[in-house]
Amino acid sequence: MPVGILAAGLAAWASLRLLPPAGPARLRLPALAGLVLRFPVQSLAAGIDVARRALAPTLALRPGILAHPWALPPGPARAAFATLSSLLPGSVPAGSDDGATLAVHCLDTGQPVLARLATEEARFARALGHG
Incomplete structure (x- = not known):
């Protein structure tokens, strides 16, 4: 774990040195800490949801693709959010063809x-x- 944390820190430092962030956006540490703390909770909830659906096949599923309209501006933030959104239970990002929406594959479109x-x-x- 310490080696991984050190490697991630060095990679982040190198990334920021080689390609500094553009625009006025600045990280807000309290909000970022909230996201980091939510990560294990979201991941656990997603795992439990999928396991519950696998072990109880009588659940009525309505799989499908939904279109989520982007609120973030185009750029790396969208890609990062798409990765983060894969932690939400019962859904996985499936691309963005038109640039205005994120296609999300869902196990149950009724959720x-x-x-x-x-x-x-x-x-x-x-x-x-x-x-």
Whole structure:
């Protein structure tokens, strides 16, 4: 674990030195800490949800693709959020063809997937200083 943390820190430092962030966005540490603390909770919830669905095949599923409208500006923040959004239970990002929406594959389109994505995207944007 210490080697991994050191490697991640050095990689982040090298990335910021080689390609400094553009624009007025600045990290907001309290909001970023909130995201980091939510990571294990979201990951655990996603794992439990998928396990529950696998072990109880009688659950009515309505799989499908939903379109989440982007609130983040185009750029690396969108890619980072798409990666983060894969932690939400029952959904996985599936691309963005039109540039205005994120296609999300869902196990159950009856769940509030788009509302959860909008909430998480707003938190992510605050952590990055985008609003």
